[in-house]
Amino acid sequence: MVAQSQNKSMTGRLVAIGCNYEPWIALLEQSGWKTHCCYDLRTADSILEEYSPCICVVDLSNNDFSLNSISLRANKTKQVKWIAIIKKEQLKTDAICQFINNFCVDYFTVPVPGSHLLDTVGHQLGMLEIESRTWVEITSQHDMGLFGESKSIKQLRDMVRRVAMTEVNVFLTGENGTGKELIAKSIHNLSKRKNTPFTVVNCASLNRDDDKMSLLDGSYRQEDGTRFTGTLMLDNVEELSKDLQEDLLTYLQAPASETLDGEDAADIRIIATSSADLEAAVASGEFSKELFYRLNVFHIKVPTLRERGSDIFLLAETFLTKFAREYSTMAASFSEDSKQLLLRYSWPGNVRELINQVKRAALLAEGSEVRAEHFDLPSKANLKQSLRNIKDEAEKDVLVAVLETHRGQVASAAKDLGVSRATMYRLLNKHNIVPDSRHYNNGFIRD
Structure with a gap:
C-alpha cells in the first residue's frame, strides 16, 4: 500500500536540482512538503546535507549537468532517495539508464504527472522513516576508501558490513595509505559497540610497561570506574615485541570472564592491522603463529588505489569539492591533462597521497579549473x-x-x-x- 504523502512522524523534505517552479512542485507544497529548488551543485551539496533525510528530484532532461557530477553526489549522500526526470528518448542512452539503475528509486518522463509523483515521494518518505530508525552513521565514508563503484571497493563495503555485526576479531592488511584505520572505525561504528570507545594503539611505540596494554588484562578503568569496553585497534601489529606477543596471546586464550584479580574482565574487540607480510614473519619465527591465527579470524585485504580504476577520479572530485569549500577557493573541475595525470599515475601512497595532492591542487588553482601543473607528480609517468x-x-x-x-x-x-x-x-x-x-x-x- 502506498504511504500517504503527509507523514505524521517525519516532515516531507524535497530538494529539486535543475527544476523550475513547476506545477508538481506547487502540488507538493500544497500537500505539506517543504521544497527547495536549486541549479548550483555546490548549493545542492549543502542543502542535501541540511535536509537529509529527504527526497531529491534531479532534472536531467535538458542535459544541464555532468552525469558524473550528479552520480558523485548520489553515491555519497546518506538517507536521500533520488528520483530522475528525463525525456522519453533518453531511455535509449546507456549512461542515463545506468544512473537510474544505480542510484534512483524511480524516474519520470516529462511532462511530470503530479499526482503520480506525489504518491511516489510519499511512499519513499515512509521508507526513509523506517531507515532512520535503524540508520548507523558511517564516519566520512568517502574518506575511508569505501567510496567508489569499482568491483574491489564494492566487495570491501560488503565485507565491512557483514563483519561489523559480529564480535569476531578482524585482521586488516594492505599498503600504507589505503585507509586501514578509517575502515576499522567504520567496523566499530557499524557494530553494537558504536557508543563505546574506539582506541588506537601504535604497536611500534609500545613497551611492556605501557599503560595502554593494561586495556588487555582488565586493570584499565574508564572515568566512571568500570572496566574498559570497546574496540581496540592494534596498528602495525607486526611491530609487537616477543614479550608483548606473548601477553596478547595469553589474553586471547583466556576465558572471557577470567582475570588475574578475579574482577570483571575488559570487554574488548580487537582489530589488528598490518602493512607487512605477516605470514612471512610467522614462517621466519618473528611473529607468533598462534597469535597470528587468533587475530586472523576474519581477514580483509584493503585494495590499493591503483586497483580501483576510475574510482581514482571519483575520489579526486570528492576531495576537490571538500577542500575548495574548506579553503574558500574557486577550484571546481579538472582539466583534461590533469585527468590523464591522475589516471596514469601509480599512486604508491594510495588514498592518503591522493588526498594530499588534491589538497595542494585546490590551494594552487587560481580559477575554477585544476591543471596538471598544480599537482606535484611526475609529468612523464608510464x-x-x-x-x-x-x-x-x-x-x-x-x-x-x-x-x-x-x-x-x-x-x-x-x-x-x-x-x-x-x-x-x-x-x-x-x-x-x-x-x-x-x-x-x-x-x-x-x-
Missing part, C-alpha cells in the same frame, strides 16, 4: 603501462561477469562474447581465472 593495467582489470571484470551469467560454462560464455573457445581459454589463463561449473556456487566462480 602512461602506456597504466592504461594497460586499467584495460586488463576491465577485461577481467567482463570475463568474470559473463562466466557468472552462464554459470561457469565456458562455451556459452565465449559465444556470448563473440570469441572462440580457444580465445576464451587464453583470456582465462591470462587472468588466472579457473572456471568449473561444478564449483559454481551462489553466483561466484571459485578459483
Whole structure:
C-alpha cells in the first residue's frame, strides 16, 4: 500500500536540482512538503546535507549537468532517495539508464504527472522513516576508501558490513595509505559497540610497561570506574615485541570472564592491522603463529588505489569539492591533462597521497579549473603501462561477469562474447581465472 504523502512522524523534505517552479512542485507544497529548488551543485551539496533525510528530484532532461557530477553526489549522500526526470528518448542512452539503475528509486518522463509523483515521494518518505530508525552513521565514508563503484571497493563495503555485526576479531592488511584505520572505525561504528570507545594503539611505540596494554588484562578503568569496553585497534601489529606477543596471546586464550584479580574482565574487540607480510614473519619465527591465527579470524585485504580504476577520479572530485569549500577557493573541475595525470599515475601512497595532492591542487588553482601543473607528480609517468593495467582489470571484470551469467560454462560464455573457445581459454589463463561449473556456487566462480 502506498504511504500517504503527509507523514505524521517525519516532515516531507524535497530538494529539486535543475527544476523550475513547476506545477508538481506547487502540488507538493500544497500537500505539506517543504521544497527547495536549486541549479548550483555546490548549493545542492549543502542543502542535501541540511535536509537529509529527504527526497531529491534531479532534472536531467535538458542535459544541464555532468552525469558524473550528479552520480558523485548520489553515491555519497546518506538517507536521500533520488528520483530522475528525463525525456522519453533518453531511455535509449546507456549512461542515463545506468544512473537510474544505480542510484534512483524511480524516474519520470516529462511532462511530470503530479499526482503520480506525489504518491511516489510519499511512499519513499515512509521508507526513509523506517531507515532512520535503524540508520548507523558511517564516519566520512568517502574518506575511508569505501567510496567508489569499482568491483574491489564494492566487495570491501560488503565485507565491512557483514563483519561489523559480529564480535569476531578482524585482521586488516594492505599498503600504507589505503585507509586501514578509517575502515576499522567504520567496523566499530557499524557494530553494537558504536557508543563505546574506539582506541588506537601504535604497536611500534609500545613497551611492556605501557599503560595502554593494561586495556588487555582488565586493570584499565574508564572515568566512571568500570572496566574498559570497546574496540581496540592494534596498528602495525607486526611491530609487537616477543614479550608483548606473548601477553596478547595469553589474553586471547583466556576465558572471557577470567582475570588475574578475579574482577570483571575488559570487554574488548580487537582489530589488528598490518602493512607487512605477516605470514612471512610467522614462517621466519618473528611473529607468533598462534597469535597470528587468533587475530586472523576474519581477514580483509584493503585494495590499493591503483586497483580501483576510475574510482581514482571519483575520489579526486570528492576531495576537490571538500577542500575548495574548506579553503574558500574557486577550484571546481579538472582539466583534461590533469585527468590523464591522475589516471596514469601509480599512486604508491594510495588514498592518503591522493588526498594530499588534491589538497595542494585546490590551494594552487587560481580559477575554477585544476591543471596538471598544480599537482606535484611526475609529468612523464608510464602512461602506456597504466592504461594497460586499467584495460586488463576491465577485461577481467567482463570475463568474470559473463562466466557468472552462464554459470561457469565456458562455451556459452565465449559465444556470448563473440570469441572462440580457444580465445576464451587464453583470456582465462591470462587472468588466472579457473572456471568449473561444478564449483559454481551462489553466483561466484571459485578459483
